[in-house]
Amino acid sequence: MSDSNHPIEGMMDTTLQNIRQMVDINTIIGDPITAPDGTIIIPISKISYGFASGGSDFACKANPDKDFFGGGAGAGVSISPVAFLTISNGNVKMLQIDPYNSSTDRIVGMVPDIVDKVNEMINGKKKKKDEQAAAKQENTETQPQK
Structure with a gap:
């Protein structure tokens, strides 16, 4: 089996694609919220993510011409609000949560x-x-x- 078509690559690509779908710029810098007094509030979040994958090729005695593969992949995402930007009367302030x-x-x-x-x-x-x-x-x- 050539390295460019190895099943581990497909698992990693799928994992990364799913992470990209979950995390975009709107997750980090949230949609602006306008308060009744005209103040604009923009939430800001911190995102941490990681992924792992692994696998192994197995030889089969019954069919020596074919390689078998066993593997797995996983990912985790953590989204934590960290601050709010406020815009009021031309003044911009950052209000940190933590x-x-x-x-x-x-x-x-x-x-x-x-x-x-x-x-x-x-x-x-x-x-x-x-x-x-x-x-x-x-x-x-x-x-x-x-």
């Missing part, structure tokens, strides 16, 4: 807040600079020309 499990999770969870604070700081400095420039312009316009 507590942070590691320092990396905490850092990733802090990124949106840090970005918001940096933007506020930059906008505050820009506003102050614009106010100073406007005040300076006003002073030059009100002073008499020599």
